[in-house]
Amino acid sequence: MKKKLDVFFIYSIYIFELIYTFSSMFxxxxxxxxxxxxNELGQPIYGKIGIFENVFKISYCMVFIVxxxxxxxxxxxxxxxxxIDLKKNTYLLSGIIFMDLVLYGFMLMPxxxxxxxxKVVIICFIVHLLIYMKDKQIFVLK
Structure with a gap:
């Protein structure tokens, strides 16, 4: 189980990203x-649609937590x-980039x-690079 836990975390990022994107778009x-x-305090009253606001806020946080x-x-x-299978994990993280490109209509800035x-994928790529460099004795981490 511990062997595949890193892949489970990456797939969880996929799922929470999809939930975040669709609920925020809706x-x-x-x-x-x-x-x-x-209301009297100036706060918006969304009614039943307010659940989607809560869902995309929670899934936004869950992407970072995972x-x-x-x-x-x-x-x-x-x-x-x-x-650590860095090659497989990097390919899986690259899939998140492709999924986001499709979801956002191949517009990079949005x-x-x-x-x-x-944001999480960029940080993970940097961590993968540091791990790779440390294992290859190119870069020494103290």
């Missing part, structure tokens, strides 16, 4: 086409001198700005 589409009333867990798991594997998975 919520933003609804709020742009309907008028939203406010990304941090993935990085911590890589560090744990390094400390215990276990094998994807980089609004996609939480892109």
């Amino acid at each position: 919520f933003n589409n609804y709020t742009s086409r309907h008028s939203i009333s406010t 990304g941090v867990l993935y990085i911590l798991f890589l560090i744990y594997k390094i400390k215990n001198h276990e094998i 994807m980089l700005v609004s996609s939480p998975a892109m």
Whole structure:
């Protein structure tokens, strides 16, 4: 089980990114086409559609939490001198980039700005590069 935990974290990022993208698109589409009333304090009242706001906020946070867990798991594997399949993990993370390109209509800037998975993927690529450089004795981490 511990062998495939890193792949599980990457697939979880896929799932939470899809949930985030579709719920935020649905919520933003609804709020742009309907008028939203406010209460006495000036806070918006969304009604039943407000659940999508909560879902995309939670899934946004979950992408970052899973990304941090993935990085911590890589560090744990390094400390215990276990094998990490960086090539497979990098390919899986590249799949997230392709998925985001399709979801955001091949527009780079909106994807980089609004996609939480892109931020996590960039950080994971940097961690993969550091691990690779450390193992190849090119770069010495203290």
